[in-house]
Amino acid sequence: MIQHHIEDSQKLNLLDWLPIFFILASSIPFVVSRFLIRTTNPFLNTLGLRVSTGTIILCIIFVAVKEVLFSLRTIRDFSALLIVTLLCILLFRTQNFRWMIPTIAIVYAARDVNFRKVILYLSYLIGALFVITILGYFFKFFPQPVFTSYTNSLRTGFGFTYATFAPKIFFFLSLSYIVSKGQTISKKALFILELLNIFFFFQSRTISAFFCATLAIGLTFFKKIRLSSLWKKRMMRWLPVVFFGITIFFVYLYGQNNSFAAWLNGITSNRLRLAWMGLNSFRIPFWPQHIQMTAYSDVITQYTYIDSGYIQMLVVFGIVVSAVLVFANQRLIDFLQSNNDSVAIICVISILIFTMTDPEFLNIECNPLIILYSAVFRKRSDWQNDSLFCHKLVVKRRGY
Secondary structure, rough: EEEEEEEEOOOHHHHHHHHHHHHHHHHHHHHHHHHEEEEEEEEOOOOOHHHHHHHHHHHHHHHHHHHHHHHHOOOHHHHHHHHHHHHHHHHHHOOOOOHHHHHHHHHHHHHHHHHHHHHHHHHHHHHHHHHHHHHHHHOOOOOOOOEOOOOOOOOOOOOOOOOHHHHHHHHHHHHHHHHHHHHOOHHHHHHHHHHHHHHHHHHOOOOOHHHHHHHHHHHHHHHOOOOHHHHHOOOHHHHHHHHHHHHHHHHHHHHHOHHHHHHHHHHHOOOOHHHHHHHHHOEEEOOOOOOOOOOOOOHHHHHHOOOOOOHHHHHHHHHHHHHHHHHHHHHHHHHHHHOOOOOHHHHHHHHHHHHOOOHHHOOOOHHHHHHHHHHOOOOOHHHHOOOOOOOOEEEEEOOO
């Protein structure tokens, strides 16, 4: 009899846990404050805003202590720290996107620990906050404004400040669960995830999150039926460039009054129009810039928020940082292929498609899988070190 189960390739001792403790101590207050800002409860929303600066400072302190005590040993470590510091200085220019600085710091700090555990605990935290918010909504603790879609159908916000937040957070939590279970995820679990995905779709009419979650769940399900070598092909590493290019191409077509792009704009809730307006209003800088986008407006002509993640990234972060993020996606897929983790590759590709229309993949309070990008900062020779990322599939034989 063959029993398959997942277990860590090494038991973590105290010295392994201490760096993880500092990373969690740096990230938990920051994630909680960011999450509270997304809720409709006036007290919690205001609390999240008031403590946000303090949680950022606390995050940087804990990351700095972790680096000094456990990580900064070689010239390569100091060089990588210098690059990350320069990137954070550039992002400081954006003002409204300064929350990216602690996010990058957390991702960087997780590069030399078992960051699967970091993802797991952050998923527990975000999942708990998500469930509490929804329960608070049903018990009338969170006031709920009326949301309508472009077809004037009512949308449920579940206690969040916008109707799309709940299905988007569920999308990322679903992917985190799929990645954490890996090859051992059951068809029953995938079926339950899809049922919940359908529920959030009919309550919120959020097409992008529904489609991308269904894609990830479906590909994972069919992979269990028949294994495929598709995910091992080198061409998969170019998908970040492809999706980025396709987004820019269709935005350009919309600007040229192309009929197909106009139809595509309609079914994506004006994503192409807003992206085209953003490119014309803010231009594409070389370095990060501060821009002011207007969201949550009842007047459609006053709504200037760029929903497309790639276009928002290009307009806010500029050409240099956008190129770095695209390279990071390529290197992440390369890492996952080296570890033969096709389930995680499926989830990353789903996020890349999702980013064509929505920007939340960089928000750690929504997407705990952003910790996967810690692999980008690791040496290629360390990619096969199971104790830092992969859970090993152990096969035990009984009766032999």
